[in-house]
Amino acid sequence: MEVRELVYFTAVAEELHFGRAAARLGMTQPPLSRAIQQLERRLGVALLERGGRRVALTEAGAVLLRESRTVLDAASAAARRTRRAGRGDPRLVLVIKPGGDGGLLPAILDAYQTEPGALPVELVCSFGEREILLREGRADAALLHRPHHDLTGLDTQDLLTETQVLVMPSSHRLAGRTRVCLNDLAGEPLPRWPGASEGRSHGPEIHDLGQLLHLVALRRMVAVLPSSIRDQLRDDLVAVPVDDAEPTTLLLAWPEHATSPALAAFIRTAAAVAGKTTAHGG
Template identity: 90%
Template sequence: MERLEVRELVYFTAVAEELHFGRAAARLGMAQPPLSRAIQQLERRLGVPLLERGGHRIALTEAGAVLLRESRTVLDAASAAAHRTRRAGRTDPSLVLVIKPGGDGGLLPAILDAYQAEPDALPVELVCSFGERETLLREGRADAALLHLPHHDLTGLDTQDLLTETQLLVMPRSHRLAGRARVCLDDFAGEPLPRWPGASEDASQGPEVHDLGQLLHLIALGRMVAVLPASIRGQLRDDLVAVPVDDAEPTTLVLAWPEHATSPALAAFVRAAAAVADKATGQGG
């Protein structure tokens, strides 16, 4: 069986992402000649060309594109394994939960209370993040996260649905639509919307938002409007208005965690969250 070394994948990923041996070598903190030799040796071992070399330009072959995709997966998994191993060896273990401020559907206090009654419960460390919560899971920096469908990529994660909500347009009381009972997406098309951390810049979007207080303040100042789950109503300021968006796709709050996780503490947290959600939505026995 052909086994690739992590070092080879690190070298190849740098070259494939930079598409320039000099920049890749600088990124890796090494000289260019040994890097070039390492990639050539990798191509010989695999028996396929990974790069198309022409003059001063290089490009990925089809095989190279496949190896880049697979290398990223392997390197992410290796990094996550290191993070989880270090955390597992701590003398004060905890369960790290990543949340979006104001994005728990009002369920989190009851979930935390129910979890503490579980025999396998650990202290819960809350990490607030407006962006890339699923990335923290994949990197091994968190055990679970509250995410929203359809907005997050759940590849490689297991999930438990908690709450499905309609969406509201949140705007200042002075907004032209503030007196409406209901709106449609076309009614505010072209108006600036929040730009979440990690999202690509778009001239049609408003400033990048990092927390709920900042978001609501920018809306009140007329810098943007936002489409948010209906549970946000209870957290709105007096100078803001929220009305239903009839044709906005409902959002589903989910609890997510890495596939194949075997932690008893995590399993207990999932049970507690599911029980609270069932009770809140009237599905409990």
């Protein structure tokens, strides 16, 4: 199969209408129909059910649509990585969530710059789906958290496992407690992260750490966050351990099969810094 054929099929499969798919692709309908028929003959299976003006995917078509999206995404990511590798100023692009590095990032960056062949590190801050930037070829590595992120197609290095705390205003009804449980948060507005569905108990969508802490201070929400956030709290906020919240693991993630020596050195450095921090109880 050719990439062009997968592009054609994906358009038809998503639109379920040859006319709309042809318009989306900037072509006329007859050659698009012929291309899909040729693809079906080559594969030996029907991909679409055609009935009058109705078009539906067969079981085989649904499989090909899923696989086609994966292939097309990989092709786009490969093109982006290739263009970035050919730039005159090569650099390592690292995606982070502000305040989501467990306090490790400054030491990691300092140690990495002493490595032979180290590249300048470009930091991209995002509260959204950072793993998607890796899959799209827009970044080389990302600091993510297990179990909150989809790690499919990524290699990872665990850095730090943390318990979680409830961050709230010092005047909050739970602020005097030494520990809380998740059931204690019933009815409390919680942050809504980019890409997450909005629920009745959720507060505004969060785009950066400053916004989050400001909204907590204004009693617009409370937040369950990794315990390292304590070092960044304002004086009018408190953090209390959440006994039954699942621990989170800060990890470094990168695309499977990556072969960059600079990236490999960054991974080794991050693991070494995290190991020393854990050993000293940091």
